[in-house]
Amino acid sequence: MPIRDEPIRIGQFLKLANLAEDGGHARELLESGQVTVNGEPEYRRGAQLRRGDVVAVDGRSVRPV
Template sequence: MARPPIDDVPLAAEPIRLGQFLKLAGLAEDGGHARELIEAAEVQVNGRVETRRGAQLRAGDVVAVQGRRARPVVR
């Protein structure tokens, strides 16, 4: 089975916190939903489960949630 495409999400600057990125990328509806996804261990960063909402992401990190993938890019 093919892996889902990775959506590039433009940022003005880096780093960005994981919870903020989930909202910006449309992977979470709001901050509460982002927290629930992270606490339920449903979020992966670069292939590893991430349980820290404040984890710092940099350009090129790949975030996966429920079959969707996105990565921050600085424009």
């Protein structure tokens, strides 16, 4: 998933990558532990992503480039 500005917050990235419908949905996914970054659970909506990180939700993996 191409991003313009680095780093990007995970909540924003989930919306841009169509892994979340909106900010509320992104928050729900994160709070329920359904999101991993580089194989580790991520719960913070403001966590910063950089190029090369692997974000996974429900078996779908996306990488910011």
